[in-house]
Amino acid sequence: MFHLGAFTSFKPVNWAGPWSGDSADTWADGSFWIDMLVALERAKFDYVMFEDSSMVSDAYGGTMENDLKYALYAPKHDPMMLMPLLAKYTDHIGLIATGSTTLSPPWMLARTLVTLDHISHGRSGWNVVTSSEDRAAQNYGLPTLPEHDDRYDRAEEFVELVTALMASWDPDALVMDRDTNTYVDAAKVHTIDFQGRYHSSRGPLNTLAPPNGKPIYCQAGSSPRGRDFAAKHADTILVSIHGVEQMAAYRVDMHRRMEAIGRDPSTCKLLFVVMPVLGDTERAATAKRTRSTRNIDAALGSLSAITEIDFSAFDLDQPLPAVTTNGHAGYLAEFARVGAAQSTLRELVNNWSISCLDLVGTPETVAEQMAETMEIVGGDGFLIAGVSSRRYLTEVVDGLAPALQAIGATRSEYSSTTLRGNLMEF
Template sequence: MFQLGWFGNLTAPEWAPSPTSPYVTDDATTWMDGRFYIDQARNLERAGFDFLMLEDSLMVPDMYRGTSEMALKHARYAPKLDPVVAASMLAYATEHIGIICTASTTFYNPYQLARQFATLDHLTRGRIGWNMVTSSEDRAAQNFGMERLPEHDLRYEMADEFKRCVEALWMSWDEDAIVADPDTGYYADFTKVHRADFEGRFYSSRGPLNVPRSPQGTPVYCQAGGSPKGRDFAAKHTDLILNIPIGVEGMKEFRNDIRRRAEGFGRNPDDIKVFWVVLPIIGETEAEAKAIEQAWADAKDYNFEINMAHFEATQEIDMSQFDPDKPLPDDVTTNGHQSTLANTKKAWGDKTIREAASESSRITSIPLVGTADQVAERMGEVAEEVGGDGFLIYNQPMSRHYIASITDGLAPALRRRGLIRTGFKHQHLRDNLRDFA
């Protein structure tokens, strides 16, 4: 068996017909009231998904040709709602599914983050997770009064200390600190509430936190770093890791590497779940699914613009400075998502920028195209060959049509094969994630 997660973003759903969403709805202008995402979370929970992961970014990209045209034309990376604020609404509308919120260690204050996530863990009765990111955009830094981000590896050093600081705050209340004893008149036992007194190179906090110990103690830790520094951070700190593999062999290499690193940090590698980011394309027939895939491949102008928007947001590289009829220069570097740039260079090879960027922008980590039964069968084979642990389904922008193809098509096909859960055994997200070895 394996587990399912969903990559979500609180931005505009599909607003025009596309191969995977042939219908136009009013969701594109009403999504900001949250009802679209409530419906999404409920459908995912019904389908047996372990969690909904809400990504985030903190800027409006404007690197490509010096304007925000590409980002706003396609509603990629902006506009966007705050996932930490939205999480309590989504949790109140559901009972079991975990809600994982993205929050940046570069821009948050440790006390603020500790207080917000402890609050969310209480409000969700132990279903909250934290997707730990270091951020990758100087434009975001400039929104917080900084000229530019710290260097890539330094951001991970800061994140390591940030996590230790917030944990000191979360642990400042003993589990039995609240006594609510009418005989003694004490609500909380002051001897069981402690100062954190955390002093580090980058952060300090006196404590104690003014929120009691939450149901899980700490939120579930999630991370998606692919660089050597990011892999070390994930292996040392996280409960689950998100990765976009290149084929089954890439999946094996990544999972084995993470498990080896985890053992090096004295951790049980079985406590870390690796979720593969995939994009299943489901059709009522195999021919229909392949036609959908081909339609994305044929949308060359769209694909080119989406890839330009992706580069300006995640790499902060203005691709318009390069000759589009030549390959991407070898000496291009970034202080942003380094593993994404490395994977792009590898995938593009000797193709010109125009050729490579005009190809389908859909995630093709492993081909999952066909009927619900065909895709379910293939996911089972891959999980068996790789050794687990789960799949994170990604499609952007989102639509009710695509969600239904997964929750009402693929998920039942997986369940018929005994590949995914039929119910939730535990209240807490971390316990449900560790259901399957």
């Protein structure tokens, strides 16, 4: 069996598109996401991951217009605040929110994560990101982001510190002994006196100990430095890389990195990003894919936001020029790799997708293709992106998920009430 996750943002998604219903309004107070999470839990998804960023981008054409007009990276609300609401409406599905190691104070983030883990009874996770935009850094008073690899060095220390803070309470520190009038055994709560190169903290946390040792750590870095970081720290890794061969090679590479540091690769679940196009018949699915036209400004604007390269300056009818970034390096490298086979930037944008596979068909044929791919790649599952309307949600939850369950590819029941319990089951 393999795992299913979903990847989304706490922002308007497909707000003006077909079948968008009231989502243009109801994303902001969380109502749309409550419907989504309840449905995904019915389909027995292991988790939902909410990405995050901290800026209104003006990378495309030097103005915020494109970002705001198409609601690309803004407006976006804080996913950490959404998690308790979603926890109240669900019982099993994992809730992963993004937190930046470059922009957050470690003690504060550790406290938030532990609080969420209690509110969700052990279903929370942290998508560990280093952030990618100078504009985000400037919102926190930094002139620019640190360099790419330096961000990962800081992140190493940040994760070490947060993990130490989470362990600053022994698991049995809470005694609640009425006879001795003792709530917490002070001998079981410790300072950590962490002094690093970038971060320091005395500790302990003033929360309780996390319900299961620590929340799930999630990561998506794909550069060589990002892969080492993920291999060391992540319980689950999100992968956007194209084609079965690349997926298999990625998994081999990540397992090699884990084994090199003495880690058992089965303790880390690699989920590959996909965006299935589903229809009642093969023909209907193919027609649906053909019909969906791409807004070039929106597509390039998104890429500009995370790389801070002004893609509006390039000729759409020429090949993609050589580009480098201090932002999402792995993402840009994959865009350029795919771009090498396309004759113009326009063609590249029209054919580009973060989906690892081209999945188009009926729920049954797509389910078969997903199962076959996992047989070849040996991966741990898929992260479904692009769930942007209640209609698409229904196609996934009431079409694809039952088809996957019918062939025994994914779970029909949760085995645990915690995210770690479900994720590590197989």
